Amino acid sequence: MDKLLISHTGYEVKEATIVRTSRLTSQDKLFEIALPEGEILDFEPGQFVEVSLRGVGEAPISICSSPTHRNSFELCVRAVGRLTRALHRLEAGDNIGIRGPFGVGFPITKLIGHDLLMVAGGIGIAPLRSLINYVMDNRRDFGKVQVLFGCKNPQNMLFKDEITTWQQRLDVNFSCTVDEADPEWMGNVGVITTLIPNVDIDPENTFAVIVGPPVMYRFVIAELLKKGVPEEHIVLSLERHMKCGLGKCGHCQIHDIYCCQDGPVFFYSRIKNLKGAI
Amino acid sequence: MRYLVLQKEHFGAFIEHLNLISKVVAPVRKDQKTNQFSFEEVSQAEEIALNYIPTILPPKKYFMPQYETLAEYDASRGQNMQPVVEVEKLILFGVHTCDLAGIQCLNVVFNDRPKDINYLIRKGYITLIGLECNNYCDSFASCGLMGTFLPQGGYDLFFTDLNDYFMVHIATQKGEELIKNFQFFTDPAPKHFKDLQHLREKKQDTFEPEVPIDRNLIPKMFAEGFEAKVWEEIGNRCLSCANCTNVCPTCYCFDVMDVPNLDLKTGKRIRVWDSCQNEPFAKIASGESFRALRSDRKRHRFNRKFSYPVKRYNKFFCTGCGRCSRTCMAKIDLKETITQLAQETGYLHTKEGKVWTSS
Numbered sequence: 001m002d003k004l005l006i007s008h009t010g011y012e013v014k015e016a017t018i019v020r021t022s023r024l025t026s027q028d029k030l031f032e033i034a035l036p037e038g039e040i041l042d043f044e045p046g047q048f049v050e051v052s053l054r055g056v057g058e059a060p061i062s063i064c065s066s067p068t069h070r071n072s073f074e075l076c077v078r079a080v081g082r083l084t085r086a087l088h089r090l091e092a093g094d095n096i097g098i099r100g101p102f103g104v105g106f107p108i109t110k111l112i113g114h115d116l117l118m119v120a121g122g123i124g125i126a127p128l129r130s131l132i133n134y135v136m137d138n139r140r141d142f143g144k145v146q147v148l149f150g151c152k153n154p155q156n157m158l159f160k161d162e163i164t165t166w167q168q169r170l171d172v173n174f175s176c177t178v179d180e181a182d183p184e185w186m187g188n189v190g191v192i193t194t195l196i197p198n199v200d201i202d203p204e205n206t207f208a209v210i211v212g213p214p215v216m217y218r219f220v221i222a223e224l225l226k227k228g229v230p231e232e233h234i235v236l237s238l239e240r241h242m243k244c245g246l247g248k249c250g251h252c253q254i255h256d257i258y259c260c261q262d263g264p265v266f267f268y269s270r271i272k273n274l275k276g277a278i
Numbered sequence: 279m280r281y282l283v284l285q286k287e288h289f290g291a292f293i294e295h296l297n298l299i300s301k302v303v304a305p306v307r308k309d310q311k312t313n314q315f316s317f318e319e320v321s322q323a324e325e326i327a328l329n330y331i332p333t334i335l336p337p338k339k340y341f342m343p344q345y346e347t348l349a350e351y352d353a354s355r356g357q358n359m360q361p362v363v364e365v366e367k368l369i370l371f372g373v374h375t376c377d378l379a380g381i382q383c384l385n386v387v388f389n390d391r392p393k394d395i396n397y398l399i400r401k402g403y404i405t406l407i408g409l410e411c412n413n414y415c416d417s418f419a420s421c422g423l424m425g426t427f428l429p430q431g432g433y434d435l436f437f438t439d440l441n442d443y444f445m446v447h448i449a450t451q452k453g454e455e456l457i458k459n460f461q462f463f464t465d466p467a468p469k470h471f472k473d474l475q476h477l478r479e480k481k482q483d484t485f486e487p488e489v490p491i492d493r494n495l496i497p498k499m500f501a502e503g504f505e506a507k508v509w510e511e512i513g514n515r516c517l518s519c520a521n522c523t524n525v526c527p528t529c530y531c532f533d534v535m536d537v538p539n540l541d542l543k544t545g546k547r548i549r550v551w552d553s554c555q556n557e558p559f560a561k562i563a564s565g566e567s568f569r570a571l572r573s574d575r576k577r578h579r580f581n582r583k584f585s586y587p588v589k590r591y592n593k594f595f596c597t598g599c600g601r602c603s604r605t606c607m608a609k610i611d612l613k614e615t616i617t618q619l620a621q622e623t624g625y626l627h628t629k630e631g632k633v634w635t636s637s
Contacts, residue, residue: 251552
């Protein structure tokens with residue numbers, strides 16, 4: 001067996017540096033990452049990268065910063081597996097490997113000029129934050145912007161400081177809910193679907209963008225359809241294990257589509273008939 | 279593109295000639311007592327089983343090895359990894375038409391963008407010599423239903439055994455190169471073409487569709503049969519051993535993992551065959567599995583042969599080789615499964631062409 005050294009196979013890993021880390025919750029950590037000097041990760045909100053540590057492996061992680069910030073990008077990592085736990089032990093100055101970006105992001109060109117209703121559940125706020133901050137940085141391109149965010153409890157809430165900033169902006173309506181409140185919680189209590197009936201939207205002119213745990217989609221979509229949002233105006237990002245990122249390994253396959261290449265962002269109308277997709 | 283004739287008495291010399299060019303692998307009987315075969319390295323014609331039923335593993339193992347290095351790392355290079363493609367010059371002799379169809383499926387997948395460079399480069403090092411099956415191999419095969427019992431390309435040379443001689447079809451430049459310096463090939467006479475035509479006509483009668491359904495309606499049948507009881511029934515029997523995917527010539531799912539060397543500073547990133555029949559295959563970080571039930575996984579596998587790839591690549595990914603049925607420890611039979619699905623969905627036809635009904 002001979003070994004050929006090829007520069008580009010799709011599996012080459014580029015070294016990147018952790019610029020800054022901050023702990024968001026007991027199990028979530030935010031990493032700011034920079035590629036070697038002069039290199040910029042050219043990505044769209046909603047895309048992901050394969051994060052790699054030699055000897056440990058790879059895992060797909062959504063990019064949670066906006067591409068409007070060019071010099072670095074951010075990843076919100078929940079410590080749930082071998083790779084993510086190893087990542088949590090790293091600090092600023094350490095190096096990681098990056099492949100990507102991969103996948104189809106949020107359809108920004110279609111969203112421009114419309115009202116937006118963004119719905120995030122739990123860690124789904126991470127990929128959606130990329131879009132939220134993109135919209136904030138290009139606010140004039142969009143109509144009315146509303147964000148609904150639900151999580152289990154106030155302790156698990158990601159990006160608390162940023163959420164306070166969003167809540168203070170006059171050009172964004174931000175609503176938050178928790179499943180279980182603590183004594184200090186002053187906001188809404190209940191699952192995220194409880195926020196939707198009171199949202200004031202012009203359904204024909206609104207695009208709804210949803211990111212959350214798989215169980216959330218069915219209920220949120222039902223509420224949105226009740227509000228009159230057309231199926232082709234509902235956009236969602238599906239969570240699957242995107243092992244290779246290249247549409248080959250099969251782990252992220254739903255019927256005839258590969259989430260890592262054809263998604264993870266889909267229009268509801270595209271996947272509504274794929275049983276098991278949501 | 280032309281035909282030549284090779285008398286059987288020169289076949290041994292031909293294999294020796296191939297051995298001068300590169301390593302040669304061909305079907306070999308595993309044991310005199312059993313009817314099991316495998317593709318193995320050969321140096322002489324006597325080692326080759328010209329009459330063989332599908333090998334335990336398909337020739338997929340040469341195109342997409344079970345373990346394959348994708349990249350190598352060295353701590354001195356930081357997190358950067360050097361991509362690697364492992365290749366070996368190889369002549370694959372004696373590939374049946376069902377397995378050629380399997381390789382064609384892999385070609386389609388790995389040529390789909392983004393192209394799989396590892397597969398495509400390795401494939402360039404392999405020369406394929408097909409071998410016609412003149413008769414039915416055994417009762418597990420369904421090449422009649424899938425229409426894979428006649429050659430449909432995908433080879434460099436193709437051998438048809440016509441008693442005392444082989445009719446050889448040269449399909450590519452690579453095939454021409456292979457025979458260039460071998461003196462025993464002769465031009466065919468009209469009789470040789472007649473013999474070939476006679477064999478093919480006979481085969482058309484022998485290889486009938488094993489399940490009486492309309493092949494064009496199979497994807498529709500699978501779509502309508504998504505909730506059919508057959509999935510639960512075979513799911514209850516399935517042991518999730520993943521034998522069916524390992525032996526399938528068109529299954530290509532894999533896992534990616536790191537293998538450190540003992541120094542813990544160097545190592546490699548490899549891909550390893552994986553299977554949609556394994557429970558963790560469709561599990562995500564939160565712990566949710568999208569195909570937690572064996573019935574879900576069996577349905578997914580069958581759909582990945584008969585429905586999803588038809589939408590994506592306009593091709594069936596079942597070659598009718600019968601390996602999945604032959605190897606299944608729970609005796610889940612592909613033909614029985616298809617028959618049951620066709621019964622449930624009303625797509626089964628009687629010999630007279632009428633739709634079967636359960637009443």
